[in-house]
Amino acid sequence: MANNTSMRKISLRNIAAHKLRLALTVLAVVLGTAFISGAFMFTNSLNQSLQSAVSSTYDGVDAVVTPAEGASVLSRDIREAIAADEKVANVNVTASETVVLATGDEEPIQTGGGTASLAPWYNPDTVVGAPNPLVEGEAPAAVDDIVLNQKGAENFGVSVGDELLVVDPEERRTMTVTGLYEMEFDQGQSLSAYMPEEAFLERYTLDGATSQLIVSAVEGTSDTDLVAHLEDTREGLEVETGAKLAEEMSEVLSQALSFVNYFLVAFGLVALLVGTFLIANTFSMIVAQRTKEFALLRALGAARMQITRSVVFEAFLVGVLGSALGVLAGVGLVAAIKGIMSAQGMSLPDSGLGLSTSAVVVPVILGTLVTIISAWLPARRAGEVRPVEAMRSTEASTDQPLGVRTILGVLLMVVGVAAALAGALMADSATSTRAILVGIGAFGVIVGFFFAGPAMSLPIVPTLGRVIGAPFGAIGRLAATNSRRNPRRTATTAFALTLGVALVTAIGMLGDTMKASISDVVENNVSADFILSGPTAGSFPTPAGTPDAVRDVEGVDQVLTMSMAPVLVDDRATNQFGDFAQTTLLDGNVTDMIAIEMREGTADLGSGPGVLAAAGFAEDNGWEVGDVLPLTAPGLSEEVREVEVIGIFEPNNLLNNMVLSQESVDGLLPPGALEVNMVGVVADGSVDRDQLRANLEEAVKGFIVVQVMSTDEMAGQAGQAIDQMLNILYALLALAVIIAILGIVNTLTLGVIERRQEIGMLRAVGSQRRQIRTMITLEAVQIAVFGAVMGIIIGLGLGWAFLEVLSGEGLDTISVPWPMLLWMLLGSAVVGVLAAVWPARRAAKTPPLDAISG
Numbered sequence: 001m002a003n004n005t006s007m008r009k010i011s012l013r014n015i016a017a018h019k020l021r022l023a024l025t026v027l028a029v030v031l032g033t034a035f036i037s038g039a040f041m042f043t044n045s046l047n048q049s050l051q052s053a054v055s056s057t058y059d060g061v062d063a064v065v066t067p068a069e070g071a072s073v074l075s076r077d078i079r080e081a082i083a084a085d086e087k088v089a090n091v092n093v094t095a096s097e098t099v100v101l102a103t104g105d106e107e108p109i110q111t112g113g114g115t116a117s118l119a120p121w122y123n124p125d126t127v128v129g130a131p132n133p134l135v136e137g138e139a140p141a142a143v144d145d146i147v148l149n150q151k152g153a154e155n156f157g158v159s160v161g162d163e164l165l166v167v168d169p170e171e172r173r174t175m176t177v178t179g180l181y182e183m184e185f186d187q188g189q190s191l192s193a194y195m196p197e198e199a200f201l202e203r204y205t206l207d208g209a210t211s212q213l214i215v216s217a218v219e220g221t222s223d224t225d226l227v228a229h230l231e232d233t234r235e236g237l238e239v240e241t242g243a244k245l246a247e248e249m250s251e252v253l254s255q256a257l258s259f260v261n262y263f264l265v266a267f268g269l270v271a272l273l274v275g276t277f278l279i280a281n282t283f284s285m286i287v288a289q290r291t292k293e294f295a296l297l298r299a300l301g302a303a304r305m306q307i308t309r310s311v312v313f314e315a316f317l318v319g320v321l322g323s324a325l326g327v328l329a330g331v332g333l334v335a336a337i338k339g340i341m342s343a344q345g346m347s348l349p350d351s352g353l354g355l356s357t358s359a360v361v362v363p364v365i366l367g368t369l370v371t372i373i374s375a376w377l378p379a380r381r382a383g384e385v386r387p388v389e390a391m392r393s394t395e396a397s398t399d400q401p402l403g404v405r406t407i408l409g410v411l412l413m414v415v416g417v418a419a420a421l422a423g424a425l426m427a428d429s430a431t432s433t434r435a436i437l438v439g440i441g442a443f444g445v446i447v448g449f450f451f452a453g454p455a456m457s458l459p460i461v462p463t464l465g466r467v468i469g470a471p472f473g474a475i476g477r478l479a480a481t482n483s484r485r486n487p488r489r490t491a492t493t494a495f496a497l498t499l500g501v502a503l504v505t506a507i508g509m510l511g512d513t514m515k516a517s518i519s520d521v522v523e524n525n526v527s528a529d530f531i532l533s534g535p536t537a538g539s540f541p542t543p544a545g546t547p548d549a550v551r552d553v554e555g556v557d558q559v560l561t562m563s564m565a566p567v568l569v570d571d572r573a574t575n576q577f578g579d580f581a582q583t584t585l586l587d588g589n590v591t592d593m594i595a596i597e598m599r600e601g602t603a604d605l606g607s608g609p610g611v612l613a614a615a616g617f618a619e620d621n622g623w624e625v626g627d628v629l630p631l632t633a634p635g636l637s638e639e640v641r642e643v644e645v646i647g648i649f650e651p652n653n654l655l656n657n658m659v660l661s662q663e664s665v666d667g668l669l670p671p672g673a674l675e676v677n678m679v680g681v682v683a684d685g686s687v688d689r690d691q692l693r694a695n696l697e698e699a700v701k702g703f704i705v706v707q708v709m710s711t712d713e714m715a716g717q718a719g720q721a722i723d724q725m726l727n728i729l730y731a732l733l734a735l736a737v738i739i740a741i742l743g744i745v746n747t748l749t750l751g752v753i754e755r756r757q758e759i760g761m762l763r764a765v766g767s768q769r770r771q772i773r774t775m776i777t778l779e780a781v782q783i784a785v786f787g788a789v790m791g792i793i794i795g796l797g798l799g800w801a802f803l804e805v806l807s808g809e810g811l812d813t814i815s816v817p818w819p820m821l822l823w824m825l826l827g828s829a830v831v832g833v834l835a836a837v838w839p840a841r842r843a844a845k846t847p848p849l850d851a852i853s854g
Contacts, residue, residue: 008313014290025282025371025746029322030329031739032272033367037330037359042337044354047254060129061242062223063215068236072635076201076208078234082215087229089216092128093120093197097204098540100705101191102165104174108704109156109164114189118166120201121147121194128216129242130184132194136160137179143199147179151188158191166193167704168204169534169541169675206670214242272370273499277450278743279374281492283315285750287378294385304383311379312372319371323364330363331355402455402487409452416444420797424804434805442798446499449794453491453498457483457786461490464789465782468829472778475771479778490783493747496740497787497831498794501824504733505795506802508817511726513803516815518722525654526711527595528560528680529689530696534705542676543703547587550681553699555692557684560588565665565674566636569611569643570629572621574657581634584655585674587662593680594655601625601647605661610646617657618648631660637668740787741835744780748839752776752846759846769844776840781832788828792821 058064065082067074083091096119102108109116121140124131132149137160140147146166148158158164162177175195183192201208217226223241230239287294294307334354420441423434449456461483469476483490532550534540547561563585567573573581588606590596596603599615613623623629623645631641643664649655665674683692693708700706752759759772796816803814 008310012317014293014314025279026318026322026325028278028282028739028742028746029319029367029371030326031742032269032370033323033326033363034329034333036269036272036366037327037363038333038337040356040359040362041330041334041354044356044359045334045338046354048354058129058242058246060216061214062217062221063226063230064240064242064245065213065215065230066211066238068238071236073206073209073211074213074237078237079208079210079213082213082230082234085230085233087218087221087226089218090122090126090128092122092126092214093201093210094212094214095119095200095205095210097168097200099193100167100535100540101193102167102704104163104165106165106702106704109158109191111156111190114152114187114191116191116193118146118168118193118195118200118204120197122197128214132181132183134179134181137177140178140194140196142176143196143203144173144175145178146175146193146195147181148177149183149186149188149190149192150180151183151186152191153177153180155188156191165704167543170544170671172543172702172704206673272366276370276374277492277496277499278739278746279315279318279371280378281489281743282746282750283311283375283378284381284492285489285747285754287311287382289750289754290382291385294382295387298385299387306383307385308379308383311382312375315371315375315379316368318375319368320364322371323367326367327360327363330359405451406455409448409450409455412444412448413452414448416441416446416448417797419444420801424801431805435802438798438801438805441801445794445798446502449498449790450492450495453495453790454487456790457487457491457494460789461487461782461786464785465778468781468785469778472774475767475775476778479775479782482775482779483782489747489751490786493743494783494787494790496743497737497784497828498791500733500737500740501788501791501828502795502798504730504737504824505792505821506799507726507730507733508820509796509799509803509815511722512815512817512820513813514722516813525595525652526593526680526714527591527682528593529683529710530681530693531709531711531714532679532681532696532700532706533677533709535707540705542678543706544674544676546676546679546700546703546706549703550679550696550699553692553695555683555687555695556681558588558592558680558682560586560593560680560682561662562586562593562677562680563662563674564677565633565660565669567631567633567660567665567668569631569658569660570621570623571632572617572658574659584659584677585662585665586659590649590655590659592682594652596652596655597650599648599650601645603647603649605646605659605663609641609643609661609664611643611658611660611664612647612649613645613658614651614656615648616651618645623648631664631668633665633668633673636670636673639668641668737831741831744783744832744835745839747783748776748780748836749842751779752839752843755843756846759843760848763846763848772844772846773836773840776843777833777836780836780839781829784828784832784835785825788825792825 065074079091079093082088096117099116099118100108101116122128122131123139124133134147135150137147146164153159158177160177160179163174164177166173166175175193181194201210215226215230217223221229223243227239227241230237297307298304418441419437423437423441426434426437462480465480465483466477469479472479532542532546534542547559550556551559564574564582565585566581567583568581569583574584575582586593586605588604590603590605590612591598601612603612605612611629613621618624625645625648627645628642629645631643633639641664643660681692681696683689687695689710693710696708700708762772763769800814807814
């Protein structure tokens with residue numbers, strides 16, 4: 001009987017002798033593990049960079065002062081009192097105002113994904129924390145002086161002495177760039193402007209009140225001593241050390257980044273799952289081709305378990321090798337991503353490569369386990385080879401019965417379909433319950449298809465083969481016949497592509513449905529012809545002067561303004577989250593801007609003070625038409641007014657809870673407290689829509705920031721954001737498709753090795769190399785198209801079920817991206833052609849006499 005040491009030697013020699021046969025399997029492991037390893041390392045790099053940025057933010061900050069619970073701001077008196085404290089060296093205001101910068105000829109500076117902001121400047125002798133040293137020019141001194149970050153200024157072509165338009169939510173001003181400063185972690189994608197402290201406080205705060213102060217201690221006083229002193233001597237404050245806040249912020253960042261890590265690792269696991277079938281398929285073929293070798297070993301005394309263990313040992317070696325290479329590939333992947341980000345101006349300073357124990361050990365263990373599990377069934381099959389098989393003249397694989405696995409697969413698919421249907425149709429059940437049922441259904445359908453796939457391929461693949469091969473005559477018919485010979489292999493090869501295409505189809509349906517639903521919401525709920533608003537990036541409001549600027553424009557019938565203000569009606573607000581409360585205001589008839597259905601009363605808020613309430617909101621608060629309710633502005637005014645409920649409307653996607661007439665708050669709020677969200681314009685029909693748009697754009701040109709949009713454009717803008725999100729998902733899913741392509745390459749290559757004599761015979765009877773290449777290519781296209789068709793069918797079914805579950809969350813217009821599916825089907829044929837290039841060339845080079853002599 002052969003001993004285990006001898007079997008291991010045989011395994012090692014087999015691997016050394018058949019490098020090509022296992023190379024693609026190793027590559028599948030590499031891709032899956034590289035993605036997981038890269039996910040860990042990239043998250044670590046990102047975390048290190050952000051932690052470094054947080055630490056530098058609080059360097060030199062001994063104490064951070066914020067209002068105590070129940071208070072909203074720190075007054076000027078409090079700030080001056082802290083600054084006068086004997087234990088305090090310096091006090092800085094931490095405040096920032098989002099602005100839009102433009103050149104003198106009113107051309108906005110487009111920062112793209114960056115921002116433009118304005119904050120108070122402190123000289124090195126008064127700054128708390130790390131200073132921003134000037135590298136050119138002088139510090140800001142006059143009220144309209146600013147300094148800019150050097151890299152941002154260079155990137156956007158701004159120099160010392162330039163005059164810029166600075167547009168804030170209230171007005172626009174011309175300011176002069178007096179200097180440039182150096183800022184740590186400056187990517188050059190944003191413009192960070194600073195102006196004198198007093199000028200900033202006067203212009204952008206209410207009486208100098210702010211929400212946070214950073215404080216440094218005098219020499220000889222520690223940060224903890226300063227914090228204790230301020231807490232003991234000042235009431236109504238919350239004080240923490242800068243170090244503690246840095247630590248807390250670091251923890252929050254780590255938690256936020258853990259989601260990114262889980263997200264990326266999930267796609268790595270999908271890649272490994274797809275790779276599992278490729279690995280299993282490869283080992284199945286290798287075992288089939290080595291039947292004679294195993295039979296000889298059995299005849300020489302090797303036991304069944306020894307044969308099985310030898311194949312598992314080979315899988316272990318492949319798994320370890322592939323996983324180790326995957327970790328190295330992950331390092332390269334992270335380096336490439338960081339290089340691309342750096343070229344785009346988004347470098348990650350102080351981040352390193354993100355190497356950690358988990359980034360190395362987890363992928364290696366996962367990749368090795370997946371490889372061993374994938375090879376287990378083929379290994380058992382190898383152990384069952386009988387010694388008599390040594391007398392076979394060839395090593396061609398023999399088909400196994402499909403009955404049991406087909407029955408099991410059909411049962412699983414039936415159960416899966418039933419569970420998915422139940423989840424989709426149980427409208428009265430909880431969303432979570434329905435989602436779980438659809439998830440169970442997806443698992444049942446996918447696993448069931450894996451088992452039943454070979455039987456299903458028998459009628460489908462040859463039919464596809466005949467259609468695809470029709471233009472190629474006898475070679476096309478031969479390729480169709482070949483695809484029937486090993487349905488197990490065909491289906492397993494196609495399954496990897498099926499899984500990837502099913503995921504892409506389901507996600508594509510989700511994205512298309514989201515866009516369709518948003519489009520329906522906008523088109524069905526916006527009654528104004530045009531909407532004017534501020535930049536969509538961030539929360540920049542519409543300039544307050546916009547309504548007056550367009551009121552007398554040719555073609556305009558009505559102008560309505562929707563605003564937000566921190567006021568309460570009967571202690572309720574439109575949007576209320578803890579201490580944050582904002583109520584929607586409108587200065588005209590609501591139906592002229594938003595299509596709402598009134599249940600009772602009037603929708604006209606332009607004829608006097610009043611409030612409209614959504615039906616459910618009114619019912620929850622016990623409001624009825626005619627009720628007179630108190631109107632207050634906590635923290636901003638002590639005055640209490642009264643406002644009447646003049647109407648109740650049906651729930652609306654764009655208008656929730658309640659809306660108050662703008663007249664109700666006139667004189668109640670200080671300047672700057674009311675924020676314009678959007679302005680609606682209703683046309684009078686005297687000019688066409690294109691001319692009206694041009695007139696509106698000309699009227700608001702001076703504001704720099706105002707965008708003029710129709711309802712179609714509003715929906716399209718939201719659709720662009722969805723497309724960006726989907727593109728990230730598609731890019732990640734592309735990895736699964738790449739592995740599926742490798743699976744087809746692998747199967748064809750091993751098939752060429754297995755069919756060496758057959759191909760040699762075809763060459764001997766006159767088949768040309770071109771015809772052999774065509775035959776192999778057609779077989780690959782059949783496999784790819786079969787996988788794509790089944791993936792689309794499964795993806796459509798599961799996507800529909802999933803979207804039915806989400807119909808109660810606003811996704812009630814299920815849409816199918818038919819053009820994308822058509823391109824995906826055509827793309828699968830191209831995938832087949834590309835996957836067949838190398839195996840087909842190898843097959844065409846088979847020497848006829850050598851093959852026959854084998």
